[in-house]
Amino acid sequence: MKFKTFPGGVHPHDFKHYSKSAPIEKMPLPARVVIPLSQHIGSPSAPIVKVGDEVLAGQIIAEASGFVSIPQHATISGKVSKIEAFAHPIGTKQMAIEIIGDGADKWVDLIDDENYLDLNVEEMKERISNAGICGMGGAGFPTHVKLSPPKDKPIDTVILNGVECEPFLTSDYRLMLERAEDILKGLRIIMKICAAKKGIIGIEANKPDAIALMEKLTANQSDLEVVGLMMQYPQGAEKQLIYAATRRKVPAKGGLPSAVGVVVQNVGTAVATYEAVRYKKPLVERIIALTGSVVKTPKNLLARVGTPYSDLVEYCDGTTSEIGKIISGGPMMGFAIPDLEAPMTKGSSGLVLMNTVEAKTFAEHTCLRCARCVDVCPMNLVPSMIAASVKAGNIDLANKAGLGDCMKCGSCAYVCPSQIRLVQWIDTGKLKWAEMQRAKK
Amino acid sequence: MSNKVIVSPAPHLHDKTTISMVMWNVVLALTPALLFATYFWGFKAFMLTMIGALSAVITEAAIQKFRKVPIAVADGSAFLTGMLLSFNIHANSPWWLPVAGSVFAIAVGKQVFGGLGNNPVNPALLGRAFLLASWPTLMTGGWIPAKSGFISGINPSLEQFAPKAYALITSATPLGVAKALRDSSFVNSLCAAPEESITTAINIFHSLGSFDTLKALFWGNVGGCIGEVSAFALLLGAAYLLYRNIIEWRIPLFYMGTVFVLSFFFGGIKGAQYSLLLPFFHIFSGGLMLGAFFMATDYTTSPLTKNGRIIFAIGCGLLTIVIRLVGGYPEGVSYSILFMNVMTPLIDRLTMPKSFGEVKK
Numbered sequence: 001m002k003f004k005t006f007p008g009g010v011h012p013h014d015f016k017h018y019s020k021s022a023p024i025e026k027m028p029l030p031a032r033v034v035i036p037l038s039q040h041i042g043s044p045s046a047p048i049v050k051v052g053d054e055v056l057a058g059q060i061i062a063e064a065s066g067f068v069s070i071p072q073h074a075t076i077s078g079k080v081s082k083i084e085a086f087a088h089p090i091g092t093k094q095m096a097i098e099i100i101g102d103g104a105d106k107w108v109d110l111i112d113d114e115n116y117l118d119l120n121v122e123e124m125k126e127r128i129s130n131a132g133i134c135g136m137g138g139a140g141f142p143t144h145v146k147l148s149p150p151k152d153k154p155i156d157t158v159i160l161n162g163v164e165c166e167p168f169l170t171s172d173y174r175l176m177l178e179r180a181e182d183i184l185k186g187l188r189i190i191m192k193i194c195a196a197k198k199g200i201i202g203i204e205a206n207k208p209d210a211i212a213l214m215e216k217l218t219a220n221q222s223d224l225e226v227v228g229l230m231m232q233y234p235q236g237a238e239k240q241l242i243y244a245a246t247r248r249k250v251p252a253k254g255g256l257p258s259a260v261g262v263v264v265q266n267v268g269t270a271v272a273t274y275e276a277v278r279y280k281k282p283l284v285e286r287i288i289a290l291t292g293s294v295v296k297t298p299k300n301l302l303a304r305v306g307t308p309y310s311d312l313v314e315y316c317d318g319t320t321s322e323i324g325k326i327i328s329g330g331p332m333m334g335f336a337i338p339d340l341e342a343p344m345t346k347g348s349s350g351l352v353l354m355n356t357v358e359a360k361t362f363a364e365h366t367c368l369r370c371a372r373c374v375d376v377c378p379m380n381l382v383p384s385m386i387a388a389s390v391k392a393g394n395i396d397l398a399n400k401a402g403l404g405d406c407m408k409c410g411s412c413a414y415v416c417p418s419q420i421r422l423v424q425w426i427d428t429g430k431l432k433w434a435e436m437q438r439a440k441k
Numbered sequence: 442m443s444n445k446v447i448v449s450p451a452p453h454l455h456d457k458t459t460i461s462m463v464m465w466n467v468v469l470a471l472t473p474a475l476l477f478a479t480y481f482w483g484f485k486a487f488m489l490t491m492i493g494a495l496s497a498v499i500t501e502a503a504i505q506k507f508r509k510v511p512i513a514v515a516d517g518s519a520f521l522t523g524m525l526l527s528f529n530i531h532a533n534s535p536w537w538l539p540v541a542g543s544v545f546a547i548a549v550g551k552q553v554f555g556g557l558g559n560n561p562v563n564p565a566l567l568g569r570a571f572l573l574a575s576w577p578t579l580m581t582g583g584w585i586p587a588k589s590g591f592i593s594g595i596n597p598s599l600e601q602f603a604p605k606a607y608a609l610i611t612s613a614t615p616l617g618v619a620k621a622l623r624d625s626s627f628v629n630s631l632c633a634a635p636e637e638s639i640t641t642a643i644n645i646f647h648s649l650g651s652f653d654t655l656k657a658l659f660w661g662n663v664g665g666c667i668g669e670v671s672a673f674a675l676l677l678g679a680a681y682l683l684y685r686n687i688i689e690w691r692i693p694l695f696y697m698g699t700v701f702v703l704s705f706f707f708g709g710i711k712g713a714q715y716s717l718l719l720p721f722f723h724i725f726s727g728g729l730m731l732g733a734f735f736m737a738t739d740y741t742t743s744p745l746t747k748n749g750r751i752i753f754a755i756g757c758g759l760l761t762i763v764i765r766l767v768g769g770y771p772e773g774v775s776y777s778i779l780f781m782n783v784m785t786p787l788i789d790r791l792t793m794p795k796s797f798g799e800v801k802k
Contacts (some may be wrong), residue, residue, distance in 0.1 A: 008797075249798040252797060254797040323446055327449075327453050331452060332453070334451060336450075336453060339446065359447045365557075366558035366559065368460060368463075369558065369690070370740035371740065371741075379796050380794050380796055381794070382794065385757075401793060402794075402796050405796040406798075410452035414452050414455055415456045417458045417463055427450070
């Protein structure tokens with residue numbers, strides 16, 4: 001197989017060895033779950049339960065508050081105990097619903113629609129929307145919105161994202177090995193909704209067994225293609241994946257994949273979509289990789305959304321030495337959080353625990369102008385100039401250097417020999433720019 | 442849970458490359474050239490280089506102490522500047538020459554602007570310009586031949602040369618000879634008869650572009666500055682830097698490419714045969730290799746943008762050839778790089794890249 005890729009990017013060591021050979025394990029029911037009202041991009045869900053209500057697993061506890069929003073479901077059966085601000089995996093405190101479990105795991109009624117592929121598209125989208133599905137690769141964009149592209153932008157290709165370019169993470173990898181057929185069923189549903197002629201599964205070269213399995217399963221389906229991709233971060237970023245797989249460039253300045261006739265979905269999202277359309281099963285559980293050098297027994301867990309991180313770590317037999325850093329998500333774009341209080345959400349692909357040596361940070365040095373950041377930027381920006389302009393308060397120049405097009409993949413900061421926190425400076429610039437826009441209005 | 446858990450912005454992984462690693466690797470890449478220089482010109486070449494490098498380090502440390510900023514000479518940048526500066530003098534120079542150059546390079550070229558990363562022009566080249574302006578005779582004469590070769594690379598015993606012509610090829614560097622041959626009044630005075638003068642000039646010119654001279658230039662068996670010694674030794678170091686991803690290919694390629702093409706078209710003299718070896722003479726001689734791989738690629742003073750680097754390099758090549766062929770000096774590498782250094786901010790502004798997926802307007 002000839003592996004494809006995109007221009008720019010970096011090659012961090014993949015660190016997947018910790019958890020890649022651990023089969024998916026079902027995490028026992030947690031005693032309590034905390035369901036954040038904001039687990040997605042868009043407006044937070046609106047609670048429709050009150051403290052003291054008894055709920056079933058799969059029952060809606062918060063409604064979508066607009067088109068770009070999703071409902072939230074109880075992920076275990078039990079009693080609503082609190083609706084207040086809880087620690088959120090991005091490091092802040094956010095409104096969430098806490099449920100104390102009854103241990104019975106009583107469910108709402110699910111169906112089994114064997115002829116699910118014959119459903120009309122509107123019904124399919126309805127079921128996806130009702131299941132509260134958002135992108136499970138990390139960004140968390142509501143899936144039903146992504147599957148409703150503008151009418152004047154026909155979709156010809158659906159790409160399933162099985163790249164998992166973030167080091168350490170193995171949840172998508174295990175999913176592809178253990179639930180490949182369900183992924184392909186989800187792909188068929190998404191292709192039908194988008195009326196796409198072609199389905200592509202993009203997988204990076206460090207997962208040869210997943211590539212081989214998918215190739216085997218798609219061997220006699222001429223409209224499906226497995227695309228092997230070179231190991232290069234951020235291959236799993238939407239625009240980079242689309243370019244690598246189809247050579248199409250999504251327009252800059254806020255362009256969407258639909259502009260080039262493509263819809264991208266994570267492989268986990270495909271499985272959730274399949275379960276929603278066939279069984280009307282809401283998104284209440286997902287695979288999360290518990291990994292890193294200090295996790296005693298790294299695992300890939302099938303766990304309920306809202307399970308506190310501390311429960312997950314405990315189930316992995318705790319830690320072997322002092323924790324230096326807790327990363328919610330992957331090490332390139334994930335959030336470092338102060339403790340294990342936060343719960344996993346629909347977008348939690350991994351929890352990485354680093355030791356104190358790996359967690360060491362360095363002081364920023366002056367920029368040497370070495371341009372390594374320029375050479376690796378997958379968006380073809382000038383990161384060092386953005387950072388310098390933001391520091392100097394010149395947001396106009398920062399915009400010329402590409403502030404608005406940065407997706408914060410962190411490749412620039414990864415290679416910077418001066419250890420400049422480019423992503424943080426760019427983030428600051430984005431906030432300042434937003435403030436300036438508001439002030440203009 | 443201990444309170445030692447670190448909360449910092451992503452990314453949480455980092456490439457191992459650090460500033461000091463970059464700097465010491467460049468020093469390492471210059472080592473073959475230094476060893477060749479020591480072999481060809483003796484231990485004095487080595488001593489002068491060390492004197493220059495150490496004076497740069499001491500100057501930097503003293504100024505950092507005076508400025509009450511952390512003393513960061515261990516990062517290797519001052520050592521590298523001193524080493525590059527010393528590579529611009531010849532092995533017959535007095536010991537205080539590299540000291541003067543290094544002190545000026547670090548103090549006026551670098552620390553005045555705030556130190557590493559803030560200097561507008563390459564400090565080593567500024568130091569060289571200072572030396573050239575202050576002690577021109579020391580900087581442009583008194584060359585000594587390499588071990589078994591001749592200063593100009595041309596073997597004077599191969600032919601019978603008139604005294605003036607003999608003096609030229611035994612006292613001037615290869616580029617010095619090339620320059621002199623472009624001066625018609627000088628050429629006319631080479632021999633007694635004007636006819637003979639022109640023939641001699643053409644003969645010498647042919648010898649410059651001959652395979653023998655190229656071989657001498659390639660291995661370093663000519664006269665010149667310490668760091669110009671051997672194209673081979675410099676290429677060895679450059680290959681290492683390219684392999685380690687410490688320098689990028691655009692600047693050296695376009696710089697030397699421009700010199701190659703322009704010297705191919707404009708490098709000849711009247712009456713001389715057209716030779717494909719002539720562009721190679723221009724690539725291998727003087728400070729071009731040193732300049733293109735080790736000076737023009739200086740991070741701080743070259744453009745950030747990829748297209749900017751190409752423009753920068755072509756500018757360097759163009760100016761080098763203009764100075765070599767029509768300017769007042771036999772060699773133009775250092776001034777051309779200095780000139781393009783000051784153009785760098787402008788080039789960066791004018792070559793801001795289009796974002797991935799941005800439609801060209």
